[in-house]
Amino acid sequence: MLGISGSLWIDDSSINRNDRTEEFEAYSRLSNALEQDISNIEKALIENNEMVGILKKMIENIDSISKDSLSAYIDSTQGYTSMNPQYSDYEALKSTGRLYKISDFDLLQKIIDLYDNKYDAISRLEVEDKRAVFMQDEFFINNYAMKPSSKWTTLKNINEDFERIKQDLVYMNYLVFMYKIKIDINKSWASLIDDIKNVKIGIDFQIANRSQ
Secondary structure (H helix, E strand, C coil), rough: CHHHHHHHHHHHHHHHHHHHHHHHHHHHHHHHHHHHHHHHHHHHHHHHHHHHHHHHHHHHHHHHHHHHHHHHHHHHHHCCCCCCCCHHHHHHHHHCCCCHHCHHHHHHHHHHHHHHHHHHHHHHHHHHHHHHHHHHHHHHHCCCCCCECCCCEEEECCHHHHHHHHHHHHHHHHHHHHHHHHHHHHHHHHHHHHHHHHHHHHHHHHHHHHHC
């Protein structure tokens, strides 16, 4: 009887050690992925902020913008940004069940909520951003002659279309529409960075405690 009990205790102890090893492997992979996401979002924010600034200038001062500046601005505002989150580690941990080796259930719930809900909300905003850019592109194709430029395209006949586009109320509506979406993206990305950092603090706390 003691032999059986001892054997069961050894098996349970071995399983527990394996679970804890897999738990901290999950922490390590997620910590690295979240660190990369923070870096990617901060870079994307810089790019998005540049477009927000340009759109604001065009909306408020389009009458005083020079031909060269307007041409460059049109080119720049046809872009959209993406944070490209590191889903692969999370999805791999989830599909193999290793994610659920995490014994801190509050932290586990925060991790799942971050990836399954908060990241998804950001993805929907990015789709809206792309849709607005594509709608503007279609507007240009249907109403203006365009040519390739440094980033995307710009007016082919800037001298002929300069005054016309400044008075184009439909185009102004597109600028306002894109501006609002990119402002929303800025706010959401800034909030997401805070959420990621909070989750990462919890993960890194667990890693630090294990190594002590």
